[in-house]
Amino acid sequence: EGLLQATKLTPRRYSYLYVNISTAAHLPHSYSLKPNRTANKAEARPYSLISSSRESSNTPLKAKEAQKLRTQRIDKMASYETVLKRKYPAKEHARKVVEYLRMKNPDINGVLFLEGQKTKMIEDNDGEAPFRQRRYFFYLTGCPLADSYFTYDIATDKSTLFIPPIDPESVIWSGLPVSEEEASSLYDVDHVQTTTEVASVLTHPHKVPVWAIANQVSDHISFLSFSSTNFTQLKEAIEECRVVKDAYEIALIKKANAISTIAHTEVLKRVKGAKNERELEAAFIEKSIANGAREQAYHGIFASGEAAATLHYVKNDQPLEGKLNVLLDAAGEVDCYASDITRTFPISGTFSPESRAIYDIVLEMQHVCINLLKAGAVWDDIHLKAHEIAIEGLLKLGILQGTPEDILKSRTSVAFLPHGLGHYLGMDTHDTGGHANYADTDSIFRYLRVRGKVPAGAVITVEPGIYFCRFIIEPYLRDPVHAQYINFDVLNKYWAVGGVRIEDNILVTADGHEN
Numbered sequence: 001e002g003l004l005q006a007t008k009l010t011p012r013r014y015s016y017l018y019v020n021i022s023t024a025a026h027l028p029h030s031y032s033l034k035p036n037r038t039a040n041k042a043e044a045r046p047y048s049l050i051s052s053s054r055e056s057s058n059t060p061l062k063a064k065e066a067q068k069l070r071t072q073r074i075d076k077m078a079s080y081e082t083v084l085k086r087k088y089p090a091k092e093h094a095r096k097v098v099e100y101l102r103m104k105n106p107d108i109n110g111v112l113f114l115e116g117q118k119t120k121m122i123e124d125n126d127g128e129a130p131f132r133q134r135r136y137f138f139y140l141t142g143c144p145l146a147d148s149y150f151t152y153d154i155a156t157d158k159s160t161l162f163i164p165p166i167d168p169e170s171v172i173w174s175g176l177p178v179s180e181e182e183a184s185s186l187y188d189v190d191h192v193q194t195t196t197e198v199a200s201v202l203t204h205p206h207k208v209p210v211w212a213i214a215n216q217v218s219d220h221i222s223f224l225s226f227s228s229t230n231f232t233q234l235k236e237a238i239e240e241c242r243v244v245k246d247a248y249e250i251a252l253i254k255k256a257n258a259i260s261t262i263a264h265t266e267v268l269k270r271v272k273g274a275k276n277e278r279e280l281e282a283a284f285i286e287k288s289i290a291n292g293a294r295e296q297a298y299h300g301i302f303a304s305g306e307a308a309a310t311l312h313y314v315k316n317d318q319p320l321e322g323k324l325n326v327l328l329d330a331a332g333e334v335d336c337y338a339s340d341i342t343r344t345f346p347i348s349g350t351f352s353p354e355s356r357a358i359y360d361i362v363l364e365m366q367h368v369c370i371n372l373l374k375a376g377a378v379w380d381d382i383h384l385k386a387h388e389i390a391i392e393g394l395l396k397l398g399i400l401q402g403t404p405e406d407i408l409k410s411r412t413s414v415a416f417l418p419h420g421l422g423h424y425l426g427m428d429t430h431d432t433g434g435h436a437n438y439a440d441t442d443s444i445f446r447y448l449r450v451r452g453k454v455p456a457g458a459v460i461t462v463e464p465g466i467y468f469c470r471f472i473i474e475p476y477l478r479d480p481v482h483a484q485y486i487n488f489d490v491l492n493k494y495w496a497v498g499g500v501r502i503e504d505n506i507l508v509t510a511d512g513h514e515n
Contacts, residue, residue: 079251080250080251080258081255083248084248089142089188089248090139090140090142090159090187090189091189091190092188093139094112094152094159096241097112097237097241098112098152100241101234101237104233108154109208110208110209110211110227111151111152111154111210111226112152112154112210112212113150113210113211113212113217114134114137114140115149115150115216115218115221116137116138116141116143116147116148117133117146118146118147118218119131119146119147133336135428136238138336138427139241140152140159140238141159142186142188143161143163143187144336145164145178146164148163148164149161149162150162151202155208158190158191159190160190161189162192162193162194162201163180165196180192180193180194199221202221204225205225207226208226209229210228211230211234212229212230212234213235214235239432239433240432242426242427242432242433243424243433243455243457243458244455244457245507249337249426250459250507252334252336252337253337253339253426253459253505256293256297256332256338256339257341259287259288259291259293259332259339260288260293260330260331260332260339261341262287263283263287263288263293263330264284264328264341266284267280267283267302267328272348272349274320275320276318276320277302277303277316277317277318277320277326278316280302280316280326280328281300281330284300288332293332293339295332297332297338297339298338298340298429299312300316300328300331301314301327302316303316303326303328303329303498304318304320304326305322305323305324305325305496307498308325308344308497308501324346324351324355324497324498325351325355325498326347327344327498328343328344328345329501329503337426337427338425338429340425340429340463342501342502344499344500344501352496354497355497357393358466358500359500359502360393361389361390361393361394362464362466362501364393365386365464366464366502368385368389369382369386369462373454373506373512374508374510374511374512375455375456375508375510376454378453379422379448379451379453380448380451380452382421383421383448384444386421386464387414388404388408390417391407391408392404393466394416398487399416399490399494400485400486400487401486406485407485410482410485412476412486414444415472415482416466416467416468416473417464417465417466418447418469418472419447419465420445420448420450421464422449422450422461422503423450424449424459425459425460426459431459434450435450435451436450455508456508456509456510457507458508459506459507460506460508463502463504465499466499467501468491468497470495473486
């Protein structure tokens with residue numbers, strides 16, 4: 001059955017929801033609401049939920065074409081699932097980190113030491129707090145177990161994972177934990193021992209340096225048997241190595257994207273009948289968990305109306321009645337690897353003229369910026385290009401006035417695009433290695449989370465937006481330097497739009513990119 005039939009909507013008014021249910025579960029991780037380019041640009045018109053690689057249409061896909069797309073999507077899913085049948089490549093990550101350290105320490109030797117996150121109790125309660133594994137530890141072990149330890153001997157290329165032993169008292173409540181034998185089969189390490197042995201292993205005379213991370217070493221751990229300790233370089237090495245992803249990491253992100261797409265699609269199906277933002281959040285989390293992403297990559301944003309102008313909106317509990325659009329920024333996490341997808345769509349099924357005009361500008365910003373991505377591209381320049389396109393679009397609408405050059409030089413466009421174009425994506429939503437400079441005095445670059453050239457193998461988000469946030473824009477209106485470039489009368493027509501953001505996760509390749 002088609003979604004149109006299931007929701008009893010007419011194809012013209014609600015065509016942005018027109019998706020065949022048989023293919024919806026296999027939508028590619030990048031889908032977008034694209035304009036029907038045959039309509040008059042001055043009109044408000046419906047949008048279609050389609051793959052970003054296809055043009056929009058107000059008619060359903062033909063059966064053969066739909067089946068072909070469905071087969072392609074299943075093949076893609078099978079492809080990353082095949083990769084994920086192997087072990088997480090922790091040993092290769094350890095070697096990669098050592099090679100990074102070797103650039104600063106040519107004669108490097110010694111032992112890398114890392115601790116997993118500890119079990120923590122909720123304050124004034126006998127329940128455990130939600131657990132999140134330390135990413136530095138996971139990168140070198142692939143192990144999600146709490147209260148674990150890890151060592152890697154550089155000279156022998158041997159790794160040892162220390163996991164908690166069986167605690168009979170705990171088994172009563174939680175069942176049997178992972179055994180040493182099971183851990184050996186699950187994780188890419190050479191040896192597995194229990195945590196009762198870690199102290200004796202570390203106190204054995206080593207006469208070599210130990211490399212660890214400051215503030216991530218337990219009080220009972222002693223490094224007195226080592227010739228020296230280095231608490232500064234290991235963290236940096238892991239952060240830099242995490243930028244370029246291997247095939248396994250890319251497969252995890254693709255799986256997280258695929259599940260997140262299913263959840264996004266479910267929200268689109270339900271928005272017409274929903275009364276409150278929390279219903280949309282519930283639908284998203286339901287589909288995420290049901291399809292294998294038990295954890296969310298971050299606190300989802302389900303912002304309706306003017307709340308969409310709040311970049312990291314967290315309430316998710318406001319009524320939808322009387323609002324124009326929903327900005328949906330949410331994604332699941334799979335085995336510590338994140339997705340990060342944003343879409344903006346009309347609640348009624350049809351964008352208002354003002355909303356559609358802003359959406360078209362943002363969509364162009366994203367398409368142009370994605371097409372500039374390849375290994376060696378300078379992210380600062382691509383971010384600046386997004387501002388140039390935003391300025392051009394806002395000038396055409398009359399919101400801005402003056403010359404593009406003067407507006408860019410004055411940084412007035414920051415009032416409407418205050419954040420950076422995107423960030424690295426991996427084990428953290430805002431992943432490591434971007435070298436942000438939040439002390440930058442140039443407001444257009446202050447919140448840019450990635451600076452400089454992007455390498456092949458990096459996964460980066462491209463998420464341009466235009467926002468109408470009174471708290472941010474009104475100071476610009478009071479400042480003569482900026483006020484001369486903003487037409488207040490035209491601006492007043494756009495407050496209800498709130499904000500529009502479109503976000504995809506892009507793999508940078510040697511000669512281009514993969515969405």
